[in-house]
Amino acid sequence: xxxxxxxxxxxxxxxxxxxxxxxxxxxxxxxxxxxxxxxxxxxxxxxxxxxxxxxxxxxxxxxxxxxxxxxxxxxxxxxxxxxxxxxxxxxxxxxxxxxxxxxxxxxxxxxxxxxxxxxxxxxxxxxxxxxxxxxxxxxxxxxxxxxxxxxxxxxxxxxxxxxxxxxxxxxxxxxxxxxxxxxxxxxxxxxxxxxxxxxxxxxxxxxxxxxxxxxxxxxxxxxxxxxxxxxxxxxxxxxxxxxxxxxxxxxxxxxxxxxxxxxxxxxxxxxxxxxxxxxxxxxxxxxxxxxxxxxxxxxxxxxxxxxxxxxxxxxxxxxxxxxxxxxxxxxxxxxxxxxxxxxxxxxxxxxxxxxxxxxxxxxxxxxxxxxxxxxxxxxxxxxxxxxxxxxxxxxx
Numbered sequence: 001x002x003x004x005x006x007x008x009x010x011x012x013x014x015x016x017x018x019x020x021x022x023x024x025x026x027x028x029x030x031x032x033x034x035x036x037x038x039x040x041x042x043x044x045x046x047x048x049x050x051x052x053x054x055x056x057x058x059x060x061x062x063x064x065x066x067x068x069x070x071x072x073x074x075x076x077x078x079x080x081x082x083x084x085x086x087x088x089x090x091x092x093x094x095x096x097x098x099x100x101x102x103x104x105x106x107x108x109x110x111x112x113x114x115x116x117x118x119x120x121x122x123x124x125x126x127x128x129x130x131x132x133x134x135x136x137x138x139x140x141x142x143x144x145x146x147x148x149x150x151x152x153x154x155x156x157x158x159x160x161x162x163x164x165x166x167x168x169x170x171x172x173x174x175x176x177x178x179x180x181x182x183x184x185x186x187x188x189x190x191x192x193x194x195x196x197x198x199x200x201x202x203x204x205x206x207x208x209x210x211x212x213x214x215x216x217x218x219x220x221x222x223x224x225x226x227x228x229x230x231x232x233x234x235x236x237x238x239x240x241x242x243x244x245x246x247x248x249x250x251x252x253x254x255x256x257x258x259x260x261x262x263x264x265x266x267x268x269x270x271x272x273x274x275x276x277x278x279x280x281x282x283x284x285x286x287x288x289x290x291x292x293x294x295x296x297x298x299x300x301x302x303x304x305x306x307x308x309x310x311x312x313x314x315x316x317x318x319x320x321x322x323x324x325x326x327x328x329x330x331x332x333x334x335x336x337x338x339x340x341x342x343x344x345x346x347x348x349x350x351x352x353x354x355x356x357x358x359x360x361x362x363x364x365x366x367x368x369x370x371x372x373x374x375x376x377x378x379x380x381x382x383x384x385x386x387x388x389x390x391x392x393x394x395x396x
Contacts, residue, residue: 008075008235010304014295015068016313018061023324023357025057026152027350030332031342040112040142040151041332045342055265056258059284060291062155066223067292069159070230073166078235082167089163092375097156099373100322105151106130107326109141111333116140142211152325154211161213162224166231173231180232184242189250193289195225200281226292233296240300247297254294257287318375319361327356 029039032054033046077085110126113119118140119126129147136144143149150157166173183191203218210216233239243250264280331352340348364370368379 008304009306009310010299010302011068011071011075012310012314013303013307014064014299015072016310016317018064018068019317019321021057021061022065023320023328023353024350025054025061026325027328027346027353028054030328030349031346040108041115041329041336043332043336043345044339045345047342051266052262055262059258059261060288060295062223063226063288064292064295065155066159066162067226067230067233067296069162070227071233072230073163073227074231074234082170086163086167090160091372093156093160093163095372096318096322096375097150097153097160100153100156101148101150104322104326105149105153108151108329109143109149111329112141115333153322154213155321157213158216158220158223161220162227165224166227173228178232178236180229180239181236183239185246188239188242189246189253189290189293190286192229193286196222196285196288197282199225200285201278204281240296243293243297244301245297247294247301250290250294250297254287254290257283257290261287315365315376316357316361319364320357322374323357323360324353327353327360331356 028050029037030041030043031046032050033048034051037051037054073085076088080088106127107123109130110119110123113126113136114121116139118137131148133147136147138144141149142151180188180192199218199221203221207216207218209219261280261283264276264283268276268280328349331349335345335348335352338345361374364374365376365379371378
């Protein structure tokens with residue numbers, strides 16, 4: 001098997017762009033209307049038109065991030081022993097998770113609880129109740145059942161679990177070989193979607209997307225599968241060349257599939273026969289994989305080159321991810337009562353969030369003890385080197 005050049009700028013760029021899209025997506029949750037788009041806070045300036053672009057992104061955004069995480073593992077394990085890999089990944093994922101849950105995330109249930117009218121103003125008093133295990137009213141905030149939540153940091157917990165599962169399965173996976181190796185043309189664009197369809201019909205009806213790590217078996221099957229796809233894609237030159245060759249077909253097919261799927265979501269009546277819903281769920285999964293193929297193919301074709309912003313972005317991704325949702329809610333809480341209007345309010349919240357992430361990252365990166373709390377390596381190390389997380393740079 002031939003290897004691609006050592007530095008994969010496109011993977012680094014896709015990681016930064018994927019998390020940038022995640023931040024924008026979470027911002028837009030403030031303004032998208034509809035029962036299926038509930039969030040911690042909601043603006044009075046909600047629009048149903050946002051449902052279409054949000055649905056377009058929603059069906060593959062986290063799958064892309066977990067696939068890139070699998071790619072990162074492939075690059076790391078070329079030069080790192082498995083036991084060291086587990087230790088590095090555990091430190092780089094669990095320390096920011098614990099730090100974030102203790103100091104960054106609690107403002108989110110506090111603001112959500114105040115918006116729901118069940119939390120009294122006074123952040124320190126709330127923290128005493130929050131960490132003291134108080135029983136909260138039903139629906140007080142996301143995670144009220146446990147008086148604790150990790151909210152957007154769930155990704156770190158899930159990724160750590162997948163890392164351990166992958167490490168246990170690694171000897172078996174290496175013996176089994178790469179199932180993607182011989183896929184070309186339409187087979188590459190369709191066959192990997194079949195397990196995703198299988199999980200949808202066998203697991204999704206029984207396991208809702210609740211973010212409950214112990215009982216979230218549908219999402220575990222889905223995300224661990226695309227995580228493995230990233231591992232198998234790795235540095236396989238022929239597969240990447242095929243993704244580049246198929247990028248136009250993949251993009252066109254993804255758009256066509258989404259058009260059909262969106263029509264079924266927004267137009268079909270609620271009392272449609274069950275077989276139509278089954279068709280819709282099948283189309284959803286083929287759209288998901290086709291979109292991932294298009295993103296990977298176009299990314300390799302357009303982004304696999306040095307770019308001045310990429311080195312900074314690779315370091316910024318992790319702190320921005322940890323900080324962004326708390327900043328969104330804080331700025332939204334301050335700005336929404338001003339009734340700035342449907343244009344100025346989104347501009348103000350998004351701009352404030354970006355500036356807040358930028359400013360705090362600039363400070364964090366200069367404080368030695370804070371760096372590992374936000375997933376950053378020691379300053380003496382090269383931030384562009386391969387790392388153990390699914391958030392930071394993959395190539396080298």
